[in-house]
Amino acid sequence: MNYFRIKVTLTIFTVLFPLIVHAGGSSYSRYGFGDILRYGDSQIYAMGGTGIALVDDGSINLLNPAGMSRISFTRFSAGFEYDGFSSKDSSGSSFYSTGGLQGLAFAFPISQENGIVMSIEATPYSKVNYAISSSNFDTLSGSVQHQTFYGSGGLSYLGLGLSGSPLNTLHLGARLNYMYGSTRQYQTSSFDSSYYTSTTFDRTIYYSGFTFTLGAIYEGIDQLLGLPSLHNLSLGLTLTTASSLDANIERIYSEGDTTNQNGTDDIPLSAGFGLSYLYQNRYRFLGDFVFENWGNLKPFALDPVSLRNSYRTSIGFEAIPEKGADTYWKRIFYRAGFAYNSTYYQINGVGINEVLMSGGVGLPMGPESWINIGLQVGLRGTTDNNLQKDIIVRLSVAVSASELWFLKFDEE
Amino acid sequence: MLCLSFGCNDAPDSVGAATQPVGYLGTVQVDTFYATGHSSLPNLLYTSTIDRFMLGKYQTCQAWACLKFSSWPDSMIGVTITSGTILLKSVYHFGQSMSVLPFNAYRARASWAGDSLTYDSLSLNTVAQAPYNYYYDIGTKYSSTIQAGDTDWVTIEIPDTSMLRDWFSTNSDTMHLNDGIILSPDPSSSNVIRGFYSYYASDTSYQPTLYVNYNGAYGPNTYVHKVSSSKYVSTIDRASLITDNNLIYVQSGISYRGLISFDRILTTWPVSIHRAVLQVTLNASKSSPQFNFFPTPFLHDSLYALSVATDSISDGSFSALSQRSADSSGHVMYSFESAGLATRWLNNSSARKVALCGYFESDSFDLFTIFSEAAADIKLRPRIIITYSVKR
Numbered sequence: 001m002n003y004f005r006i007k008v009t010l011t012i013f014t015v016l017f018p019l020i021v022h023a024g025g026s027s028y029s030r031y032g033f034g035d036i037l038r039y040g041d042s043q044i045y046a047m048g049g050t051g052i053a054l055v056d057d058g059s060i061n062l063l064n065p066a067g068m069s070r071i072s073f074t075r076f077s078a079g080f081e082y083d084g085f086s087s088k089d090s091s092g093s094s095f096y097s098t099g100g101l102q103g104l105a106f107a108f109p110i111s112q113e114n115g116i117v118m119s120i121e122a123t124p125y126s127k128v129n130y131a132i133s134s135s136n137f138d139t140l141s142g143s144v145q146h147q148t149f150y151g152s153g154g155l156s157y158l159g160l161g162l163s164g165s166p167l168n169t170l171h172l173g174a175r176l177n178y179m180y181g182s183t184r185q186y187q188t189s190s191f192d193s194s195y196y197t198s199t200t201f202d203r204t205i206y207y208s209g210f211t212f213t214l215g216a217i218y219e220g221i222d223q224l225l226g227l228p229s230l231h232n233l234s235l236g237l238t239l240t241t242a243s244s245l246d247a248n249i250e251r252i253y254s255e256g257d258t259t260n261q262n263g264t265d266d267i268p269l270s271a272g273f274g275l276s277y278l279y280q281n282r283y284r285f286l287g288d289f290v291f292e293n294w295g296n297l298k299p300f301a302l303d304p305v306s307l308r309n310s311y312r313t314s315i316g317f318e319a320i321p322e323k324g325a326d327t328y329w330k331r332i333f334y335r336a337g338f339a340y341n342s343t344y345y346q347i348n349g350v351g352i353n354e355v356l357m358s359g360g361v362g363l364p365m366g367p368e369s370w371i372n373i374g375l376q377v378g379l380r381g382t383t384d385n386n387l388q389k390d391i392i393v394r395l396s397v398a399v400s401a402s403e404l405w406f407l408k409f410d411e412e
Numbered sequence: 413m414l415c416l417s418f419g420c421n422d423a424p425d426s427v428g429a430a431t432q433p434v435g436y437l438g439t440v441q442v443d444t445f446y447a448t449g450h451s452s453l454p455n456l457l458y459t460s461t462i463d464r465f466m467l468g469k470y471q472t473c474q475a476w477a478c479l480k481f482s483s484w485p486d487s488m489i490g491v492t493i494t495s496g497t498i499l500l501k502s503v504y505h506f507g508q509s510m511s512v513l514p515f516n517a518y519r520a521r522a523s524w525a526g527d528s529l530t531y532d533s534l535s536l537n538t539v540a541q542a543p544y545n546y547y548y549d550i551g552t553k554y555s556s557t558i559q560a561g562d563t564d565w566v567t568i569e570i571p572d573t574s575m576l577r578d579w580f581s582t583n584s585d586t587m588h589l590n591d592g593i594i595l596s597p598d599p600s601s602s603n604v605i606r607g608f609y610s611y612y613a614s615d616t617s618y619q620p621t622l623y624v625n626y627n628g629a630y631g632p633n634t635y636v637h638k639v640s641s642s643k644y645v646s647t648i649d650r651a652s653l654i655t656d657n658n659l660i661y662v663q664s665g666i667s668y669r670g671l672i673s674f675d676r677i678l679t680t681w682p683v684s685i686h687r688a689v690l691q692v693t694l695n696a697s698k699s700s701p702q703f704n705f706f707p708t709p710f711l712h713d714s715l716y717a718l719s720v721a722t723d724s725i726s727d728g729s730f731s732a733l734s735q736r737s738a739d740s741s742g743h744v745m746y747s748f749e750s751a752g753l754a755t756r757w758l759n760n761s762s763a764r765k766v767a768l769c770g771y772f773e774s775d776s777f778d779l780f781t782i783f784s785e786a787a788a789d790i791k792l793r794p795r796i797i798i799t800y801s802v803k804r
Contacts, residue, residue, distance in 0.1 A: 027427070027428025027429075027431050027432070030431075030432070089427050089428065089430060091429065091430070092426065094427040130428060131423070131424035132424050132427070132428045133424040133425055134429040134432075135426075140441065140442045140799065141440050141687070148424045189686070189801065191686065196799065197751050199685070199801075201684055203804075251682065253683075254684060255682070255759065257755075257759050259682055348430075348431070386430035386431070388428050
């Protein structure tokens with residue numbers, strides 16, 4: 001069997017496969033920019049999205065650009081994610097699923113001695129996916145009105161990052177993010193009575209703008225505090241600037257009218273703090289805390305519901321194979337994580353919270369190359385106050401490969 | 413993996429509907445907007461393609477008929493014509509049904525193809541003087557003795573056999589601009605406008621028929637010719653029609669159309685319009701059944717609502733036929749499903765006006781008098797009831 005061909009085919013498949021899948025999700029994603037995603041790369045994904053303080057040669061840290069400084073070979077990462085939402089409220093339950101590209105990133109080491117690595121990435125930032133129907137007797141028209149609402153889209157960003165290590169123990173990074181995308185809501189309305197005309201309403205909001213992410217990872221805490229036992233402890237910080245995105249709302253009515261309205265929508269400041277501890281070079285423990293002040297934003301195009309400040313706490317664990325492991329199974333990475341997310345949704349006066357457990361493996365596919373499989377299972381929301389509870393299942397399959405993966409070796 | 417990625421359900425259901433904010437589920441609103449102005453204006457009447465034409469005078473209404481023949485046979489060229497008659501079959505009357513109908517027949521001169529000819533043009537013609545722009549006298553006068561309603565035949569004698577010979581000839585001189593006659597009522601004694609079947613009558617035996625008596629190779633004979641076209645032009649004295657400026661007059665047969673303005677309608681736009689109903693109320697005491705000295709019902713008890721470009725001219729983008737009903741006080745109301753019209757008003761595709769005209773307005777002389785925005789009782793005013801929802 002030609003393993004080289006398999007690898008190339010797998011890479012193409014991973015990139016193209018998301019194009020053929022379709023939509024569905026939680027009605028909460030109608031608000032704000034939709035569900036805010038936290039990918040961070042396939043390795044981080046399986047650890048509950050934890051990795052602000054992670055510096056590793058084997059992955060491109062999308063959470064903290066400083067985390068790229070140890071990359072020694074050109075690296076490529078692409079993933080596909082399947083989402084399943086089982087939702088219920090007082091009216092019943094439903095299940096929706098969707099899939100899509102999770103991210104695409106390249107990192108190019110420029111100077112290993114100085115930790116200078118450049119990256120370019122395309123990553124989803126948020127996702128809107130819902131389908132809701134409603135039927136009510138309307139007393140004014142004297143007829144039952146049937147409505148459906150379909151939501152789709154989301155924001156992504158194109159990032160251009162750079163890392164550097166001014167000290168052996170200090171890594172810095174910066175990334176310019178071009179935010180772009182659109183969210184769409186398509187609405188239909190019809191009546192049982194033939195007197196009333198069925199109507200449609202199609203609203204799409206197009207966004208564009210820039211944010212800037214700064215990151216730092218410090219690995220010299222043991223020296224700073226004079227505690228050798230903290231030798232493998234690192235501290236990470238990230239800060240993403242707030243931004244006012246240009247927003248253009250296009251509304252298309254069934255009568256044929258189209259209106260356009262321009263304005264801005266705010267993305268808030270995001271600040272993150274993380275810790276990473278590597279025990280005996282075999283076991284990595286991580287913890288993150290991220291805060292975003294959504295509660296202060298001034299919505300323009302967003303639905304006028306009250307958002308709130310969000311914070312996300314997570315922990316992660318990774319079991320790293322022993323160097324020189326002689327069997328395939330011993331070279332597998334094992335990962336797990338847990339996250340608690342106080343989301344920015346606040347519906348009917350109730351904040352929507354989410355808990356998430358995750359796990360995954362990194363299957364070696366060649367030199368410095370892995371197929372990372374991650375599973376996240378979570379709960380979000382409540383059925384109190386006419387809200388809905390979501391059971392979330394996410395499965396990620398991603399390729400994280402270095403340039404070595406594409407080289408032909410004699411043994412192949 | 414493939415099975416998973418294609419999902420299980422993309423049909424929407426009610427889960428999550430309660431999480432939508434108040435007002436975002438497309439709450440239906442109903443608002444009534446009343447007319448802010450009106451007028452009654454004349455309009456071009458299309459009469460050349462209907463199954464009847466009108467002739468006569470009633471009060472200040474006058475209708476002149478134009479009738480011409482075509483597709484002559486070669487066999488009649490050069491025969492000796494001894495006499496001719498034209499038979500017309502009655503189908504309708506407006507005015508006093510028992511009244512006689514005196515009229516004059518003139519030889520048509522000018523072409524009046526289509527609907528370009530108007531009453532004003534015809535009335536400028538002076539019968540006894542050149543240049544006889546439209547017609548000249550052929551010495552035929554007629555006074556009907558019809559007293560039995562709308563089913564009698566009228567026979568027009570044509571003493572001028574030279575005119576008939578010209579019609580049959582193949583000479584292409586200026587006289588062949590129109591092989592027909594103009595019929596004008598005697599304004600001094602007519603008290604009825606009568607309708608006659610045209611060539612478009614579905615029953616061919618009712619079509620206008622020309623009988624020509626001639627002496628042929630085998631002796632006296634009669635040639636029968638039915639191929640014809642017709643139209644009528646009409647007028648009314650405006651002052652006698654519009655006697656109350658607070659009312660809207662819709663006069664068929666003349667084509668006076670009511671024009672109603674709605675300057676104050678929805679301030680929110682765009683919205684999704686689910687229904688819009690235009691309603692007008694009939695002032696029955698000033699309408700056809702009573703306007704006729706001898707009350708007669710409407711021939712067509714229906715109205716059209718038309719979108720308007722300028723004045724009373726329909727822009728052709730919207731029309732709706734009325735539905736008749738009665739309000740709680742017994743007033744006759746005409747309702748029009750007008751969602752398309754309201755949409756055009758709101759997106760400024762049409763002037764915020766609606767023209768009302770009679771159903772088949774060329775077919776009758778029905779008069780509808782409609783309460784305007786000046787009516788003391790707001791329930792009688794023209795109004796449009798719009799059912800809509802605001803989309804954000």
